[in-house]
Amino acid sequence: MRNTLVIGTRGSLLALRQSEMIKDLLEARWPDLRVSLEIIKTTGDKILDVPLAKVGGKGLFVKEIEEALLDGRVDLAVHSMKDVPSELPGPLELAVVPAREDPRDVLVSERFPSLEDLPRGAVVGTSSLRRAAQLLALRPDLRIENLRGNLDTRLRKVREGLYDAVVLAAAGLHRMGWRDRVASYLDPDLFVPAIGQGALGLEIRKDDDDVRRLLAPLHDESTARAVAAERAFLHTLEGGCQVPIAGHATASQNGVLLTGLVASLDGRTVYRQTASAPPGEEEAAGRDLARRLLDAGARKILESVYNASC
Numbered sequence: 001m002r003n004t005l006v007i008g009t010r011g012s013l014l015a016l017r018q019s020e021m022i023k024d025l026l027e028a029r030w031p032d033l034r035v036s037l038e039i040i041k042t043t044g045d046k047i048l049d050v051p052l053a054k055v056g057g058k059g060l061f062v063k064e065i066e067e068a069l070l071d072g073r074v075d076l077a078v079h080s081m082k083d084v085p086s087e088l089p090g091p092l093e094l095a096v097v098p099a100r101e102d103p104r105d106v107l108v109s110e111r112f113p114s115l116e117d118l119p120r121g122a123v124v125g126t127s128s129l130r131r132a133a134q135l136l137a138l139r140p141d142l143r144i145e146n147l148r149g150n151l152d153t154r155l156r157k158v159r160e161g162l163y164d165a166v167v168l169a170a171a172g173l174h175r176m177g178w179r180d181r182v183a184s185y186l187d188p189d190l191f192v193p194a195i196g197q198g199a200l201g202l203e204i205r206k207d208d209d210d211v212r213r214l215l216a217p218l219h220d221e222s223t224a225r226a227v228a229a230e231r232a233f234l235h236t237l238e239g240g241c242q243v244p245i246a247g248h249a250t251a252s253q254n255g256v257l258l259t260g261l262v263a264s265l266d267g268r269t270v271y272r273q274t275a276s277a278p279p280g281e282e283e284a285a286g287r288d289l290a291r292r293l294l295d296a297g298a299r300k301i302l303e304s305v306y307n308a309s310c
């Protein structure tokens with residue numbers, strides 16, 4: 001078995017931390033293995049002054065890393081699953097999904113402990129259509145303003161008072177050791193997370209059996225089953241750009257429980273349903289839930305978003 005491996009990663013503090021976590025796990029499991037990181041700047045890292053929905057949405061943070069995988073410059077890509085499109089290039093696969101971090105969204109604020117405590121007209125920062133729509137559904141009085149930049153940049157902006165609050169993923173703050181910045185956690189039953197949020201995806205070339213064997217001990221089956229349900233839900237709905245879609249699944253030995261949501265951009269119309277399925281039927285559950293939401297009226301919402309922004 002090989003004794004060197006190169007991980008392709010974005011250069012943000014969080015991306016590096018996540019890749020270093022995988023590096024440490026691999027070197028602990030395989031003492032003779034030496035893992036190095038190759039920093040790759042993605043399109044999403046280069047364009048910081050435009051909302052994600054206007055510059056292509058899904059794939060912005062993975063395309064250049066996948067190109068490095070395809071041409072052999074790196075052996076493994078460590079992605080945040082919520083950034084990974086539902087379809088991958090043919091020669092590549094998500095070989096391993098490690099155990100998931102906390103999938104919830106959190107409110108970060110210097111002055112206000114919860115979403116309910118924000119004053120009328122408070123300015124909340126996010127670059128996510130999903131978060132914006134759910135914020136407006138719960139608090140239509142809020143002012144939602146675009147917020148781009150890496151995790152440390154977003155925290156700095158709220159600390160400097162440019163926003164009354166921002167909404168971020170709990171997983172990133174936890175992995176960076178910044179739990180103390182969380183004002184409150186948002187209940188995933190009320191504020192549904194992004195597809196794959198809190199999970200990592202380890203992407204490799206399909207024909208690289210050596211790397212697949214090295215990674216195998218890191219796989220977490222429950223997380224993989226939950227994420228499979230969420231991604232099947234997304235794939236059935238997706239039209240190639242950012243849309244206000246959310247999905248959160250939990251998996252156990254009894255099966256999977258999945259909540260899916262589609263909302264209008266202004267949050268005034270929200271379609272939300274839940275589905276369950278026995279073990280082995282996770283992807284079918286995701287596809288079925290998506291079709292139910294489309295039939296309930298979500299199709300019109302998605303078509304209006306696609307026509308306006310794609």
